[in-house]
Amino acid sequence: xxxxxxxxxxxxxxxxxxxxxxxxxxxxxxxxxxxxxxxxxxxxxxxxxxxxxxxxxxxxxxxxxxxxxxxxxxxxxxxxxxxxxxxxxxxxxxxxxxxxxxxxxxxxxxxxxxxxxxxxxxxxxxxxxxxxxxxxxxxxxxxxxxxxxxxxxxxxxxxxxxxxxxxxxxxxxxxxxxxxxxxxxxxxxxxxxxxxxxxxxxxxxxxxxxxxxxxxxxxxxxxxxxxxxxxxxxxxxxxxxxxxxxxxxxxxxxxxxxxxxxxxxxxxxxxxxxxxxxxxxxxxxxxxxxxxxxxxxxxxxxxxxxxxxxxxxxxxxxxxxxxxxxxxxxxxxxxxxxxxxxxxxxxxxxxxx
Amino acid sequence: xxxxxxxxxxxxxxxxxxxxxxxxxxxxxxxxxxxxxxxxxxxxxxxxxxxxxxxxxxxxxxxxxxxxxxxxxxxxxxxxxxxxxxxxxxxxxxxxxxxxxxxxxxxxxxxxxxxxxxxxxxxxxxxxxxxxxxxxxxxxxxxxxxxxxxxxxxxxxxxxxxxxxxxxxxxxxxxxxxxxxxxxxxxxxxxxxxxxxxxxxxxxxxxxxxxxxxxxxxxxxxxxxxxxxxxxxxxxxxxxxxxxxxxxxxxxxxxxxxxxxxxxxxxxxxxxxxxxxxxxx
Ligand SMILES: Nc1ncnc2c1ncn2[C@@H]1O[C@H](COP(=O)(O)OP(=O)(O)OP(=O)(O)O)[C@@H](O)[C@H]1O
Ligand SMILES: [Mg+2]
Numbered sequence: 001x002x003x004x005x006x007x008x009x010x011x012x013x014x015x016x017x018x019x020x021x022x023x024x025x026x027x028x029x030x031x032x033x034x035x036x037x038x039x040x041x042x043x044x045x046x047x048x049x050x051x052x053x054x055x056x057x058x059x060x061x062x063x064x065x066x067x068x069x070x071x072x073x074x075x076x077x078x079x080x081x082x083x084x085x086x087x088x089x090x091x092x093x094x095x096x097x098x099x100x101x102x103x104x105x106x107x108x109x110x111x112x113x114x115x116x117x118x119x120x121x122x123x124x125x126x127x128x129x130x131x132x133x134x135x136x137x138x139x140x141x142x143x144x145x146x147x148x149x150x151x152x153x154x155x156x157x158x159x160x161x162x163x164x165x166x167x168x169x170x171x172x173x174x175x176x177x178x179x180x181x182x183x184x185x186x187x188x189x190x191x192x193x194x195x196x197x198x199x200x201x202x203x204x205x206x207x208x209x210x211x212x213x214x215x216x217x218x219x220x221x222x223x224x225x226x227x228x229x230x231x232x233x234x235x236x237x238x239x240x241x242x243x244x245x246x247x248x249x250x251x252x253x254x255x256x257x258x259x260x261x262x263x264x265x266x267x268x269x270x271x272x273x274x275x276x277x278x279x280x281x282x283x284x285x286x287x288x289x290x291x292x293x294x295x296x297x298x299x300x301x302x303x304x305x306x307x308x309x310x311x312x313x314x315x316x317x318x319x320x321x322x323x324x325x326x327x328x329x330x331x332x333x334x335x336x337x338x339x340x341x342x343x344x345x346x347x348x349x350x351x352x353x
Numbered sequence: 354x355x356x357x358x359x360x361x362x363x364x365x366x367x368x369x370x371x372x373x374x375x376x377x378x379x380x381x382x383x384x385x386x387x388x389x390x391x392x393x394x395x396x397x398x399x400x401x402x403x404x405x406x407x408x409x410x411x412x413x414x415x416x417x418x419x420x421x422x423x424x425x426x427x428x429x430x431x432x433x434x435x436x437x438x439x440x441x442x443x444x445x446x447x448x449x450x451x452x453x454x455x456x457x458x459x460x461x462x463x464x465x466x467x468x469x470x471x472x473x474x475x476x477x478x479x480x481x482x483x484x485x486x487x488x489x490x491x492x493x494x495x496x497x498x499x500x501x502x503x504x505x506x507x508x509x510x511x512x513x514x515x516x517x518x519x520x521x522x523x524x525x526x527x528x529x530x531x532x533x534x535x536x537x538x539x540x541x542x543x544x545x546x547x548x549x550x551x552x553x554x555x556x557x558x559x560x561x562x563x564x565x566x567x568x569x570x571x572x573x574x575x576x577x578x579x580x581x582x583x584x585x586x587x588x589x590x591x592x593x594x595x596x597x598x599x600x601x602x603x604x605x606x607x608x609x610x611x612x613x614x615x616x617x618x619x620x621x622x623x624x625x626x627x628x629x630x631x632x633x634x
Binding site: 202203206207210211212213214215217218220221222224225226227228229230231232233239287 | 459470483486491493510547
């Protein structure tokens, strides 16, 4: 029955992530990992989380969002801010990182809700426009945001450090405009990244295969019919969108803790980043979480791994893009894939018998 | 399965006494649906103009009329898709005029659509389970954490959904993607999904459209069976006069948004005005 099929599919997805972790551990222990690749491991997890979470909005809810980097940015800054604030109060870096992850997810989730409430009530594709603007606004605001703390408490400014008007002796600048946040402990490890990816999968996959997930997908498939059988459209749209935003915020916190300096630059959090994540989702297949992970990891690692090939690098990248698109989106290829899969399954059954 | 085919036969016998339910109701109880002076215009066009109807509990009622007469618009008004310009809609005596679609469903009206609207990417089973959404509940968090309530309620939902699917002989196709069902079965699935919301009144918009005579005959049986098994009140729009004459007890004829005539099926179908409305002057 489908229920078992779903269970197997999910197990394969979790298994794939765990296997990837094991392989990397073995390669690391045996000294087969280049330092270049080691530096890539946390971003790989981060992009996989971002792609899976965006797929919840795009593939499962069926709404286009172009502001995923904005939610990631909010998470990154609120998380890094907390970690730095609590430096003396909470000495354990691990505990601070954990608290930062929760705060980052919460902040991004609340913003998702705030954007969703006016926009998701409208019929039509307004979400794409609004989220695109939101991402840019957040990035630009944080770029001119100065926050400091002294014995009197917190100080905010949109101008520069001096206008914070802090006490000379005790004043510490926490967020320094375009220079961002420096000195965040680099607590993010590959293992933590994989754990967060597994958590994301757990939340998203269990959500999809539950009463709530069915309601969300019914809205995607036919809004009018969903309404006619009593599904609260706004509620479920908001729920999917803010969970998606919260997970992006969590990925942002992971990112912030893998850098010594966090800047709200266009490279880090611009709309290009949002579109890159969307590319992962589309290439991996709408609603296909495993595909999102594979696409995100492959396309993040590929340009780096192919660096030695110089001239052919972008060519190979382009070919991989095209092949993945065909593999995941062309009806013929999907048909072929299901035939192959059922053959394999049939073969497996015979073996058992 | 065996139990099911038995109950179908029992239901068949019961159909003949079904008409009496309507008569008993007339003796003073509140009708399931009462609509007074319902109107809406689109621009200058009066799509529905002073529509009235009274449907007693357990009745199988037909709404007929030429293309563009305003039949589907009446359904859209009853289910809150459009807000009426004038008029009152009473469901079991309760005023539901101007309420939202989801509230009206929760009050007890469910419908199917003239142009089929299934959840195409979901399985046949899941289509029905979405219909059960408001009757079998657990929270989102319970679902994500897979708490015992999740397994318990999902099991109930599966059983109930399979029960409904077997009424429509769709139980074997429960794992199919809804869009992979043949056309006739898609129409049946829409009815099953509507019934899953446990309505007081079921609205069917051209349930036999696109079906061949065999499928239509089978559908007639199914509609009768649904009325008996679920003690359902049904209002249906249909162009197939054989179906209408075969199962509807009373009819209302719409023409250019207005009620042309209403009454017992046989009288209405022999009315000269109805014949000219259909054939044109
Ligand atoms: N949303 C709308 N905006 C403008 N005009 C509409 C709208 N909905 C319906 N109409 C018009 O109202 C009239 C009645 O349409 P309706 O769909 O109710 O007819 P119908 O009786 O169901 O016809 P059919 O048998 O072809 O399904 C038509 O002239 C139609 O064009
Ligand atoms: Mg119609």
